[in-house]
Amino acid sequence: MKISKSDYYRNEFDIEYRPPAALQLGVGLGLVEYIPYQIRDSFVSLLSLLRPKSSSAPKRRTFPIDDLSDRLDPSTEEKREFWQKDFGVIMTHDVDTQEGYEFGLSQFVEMERAEDMVSTYNLVPSSSEYKLDTDLVASLLKDGFDIGMHGLHHDGRFAFLSEEEQRARIISAARHARELSIPSVGYRAPWLHRTKQMIRYLTEASFDWDSSFPDTDDSTIGYASTGSRTIFPFYPLYKEGDSWKYSPVIEIPVSMPQDWTLLYYYKLSEESMLRVWKKKMEYIKSQGGLATFILHPDQEDFGHPKHHKAYRTLLKIIKEADPELMTCSDLARRWKKKFPPRD
Numbered sequence: 001m002k003i004s005k006s007d008y009y010r011n012e013f014d015i016e017y018r019p020p021a022a023l024q025l026g027v028g029l030g031l032v033e034y035i036p037y038q039i040r041d042s043f044v045s046l047l048s049l050l051r052p053k054s055s056s057a058p059k060r061r062t063f064p065i066d067d068l069s070d071r072l073d074p075s076t077e078e079k080r081e082f083w084q085k086d087f088g089v090i091m092t093h094d095v096d097t098q099e100g101y102e103f104g105l106s107q108f109v110e111m112e113r114a115e116d117m118v119s120t121y122n123l124v125p126s127s128s129e130y131k132l133d134t135d136l137v138a139s140l141l142k143d144g145f146d147i148g149m150h151g152l153h154h155d156g157r158f159a160f161l162s163e164e165e166q167r168a169r170i171i172s173a174a175r176h177a178r179e180l181s182i183p184s185v186g187y188r189a190p191w192l193h194r195t196k197q198m199i200r201y202l203t204e205a206s207f208d209w210d211s212s213f214p215d216t217d218d219s220t221i222g223y224a225s226t227g228s229r230t231i232f233p234f235y236p237l238y239k240e241g242d243s244w245k246y247s248p249v250i251e252i253p254v255s256m257p258q259d260w261t262l263l264y265y266y267k268l269s270e271e272s273m274l275r276v277w278k279k280k281m282e283y284i285k286s287q288g289g290l291a292t293f294i295l296h297p298d299q300e301d302f303g304h305p306k307h308h309k310a311y312r313t314l315l316k317i318i319k320e321a322d323p324e325l326m327t328c329s330d331l332a333r334r335w336k337k338k339f340p341p342r343d
């Protein structure tokens with residue numbers, strides 16, 4: 001199979017992931033499980049200080065907008081026609097911490113209900129922070145919310161594991177999803193730490209969707225200046241033997257800057273964050289694409305009550321833009337119907 005230019009960039013074939021050595025050291029010492037947020041936030045703040053000096057480093061992606069894969073792809077026009085409105089929006093939440101699980105999640109649910117919206121909650125099935133309550137999962141599903149698997153553990157180790165261990169974790173995450181009777185099995189890589197084999201294992205584990213590739217990412221440690229350069233869902237490639245194949249796992253790119261990126265890397269005020277989100281959403285609307293958000297219900301991020309007012313404002317901004325609002329599972333189901341996976 002000849003790989004097109006758009007597939008080349010969408011699948012990040014030009015990029016080697018470099019999860020940082022310091023993180024690996026922390027993982028080796030067993031530190032990361034206990035201090036991931038302190039590491040993350042201080043690293044990210046440090047990166048933002050170094051930013052002006054590192055501007056001579058080659059920029060592989062532009063931020064906050066990079067949709068080169070779409071511009072290279074002759075089928076983009078057809079994808080724009082997918083929506084019943086001008087564009088799509090998916091709100092997702094990665095639940096990383098105990099506080100996020102116990103407090104932030106229900107408050108997000110309440111604020112979304114008030115706006116008559118549903119979202120996708122990505123939960124860690126085997127977390128050192130919280131124990132998944134099957135009743136909570138069932139009641140969220142009953143109310144139309146969507147559940148994805150946020151890895152198996154959230155310990156920062158995935159990208160450093162052997163291929164067999166990576167595979168075992170993904171297979172186990174899928175098993176957890178099926179035990180919880182989640183109708184559509186989806187995945188979000190912890191910390192968006194992708195590896196070159198990840199799609200193959202998600203395919204083997206029969207996930208319906210994945211949402212681990214940003215369109216353009218300026219700041220994730222070890223993954224800065226990466227991204228799939230698309231604001232449309234796509235079928236990612238994986239290697240079987242010597243040949244590349246399209247996976248039936250639909251990839252839903254994270255096309256909106258994350259809350260923590262804007263809070264810790266860019267150190268923006270809430271007002272500026274809302275402006276950035278609005279502007280990018282308007283761009284995606286003009287292109288007929290999909291705006292996929294990640295906001296964390298954790299206390300370090302938008303789950304903190306001090307940010308709730310801004311979150312309510314964001315929900316209002318989204319509704320005013322009049323998109324087709326969906327969850328990851330709805331999107332996966334409908335996209336596969338309209339654009340069946342290729343062999």
Ligand SMILES: [Zn+2]
Pocket residue numbers: 094095096150154190191
């Ligand atoms: Zn996470």
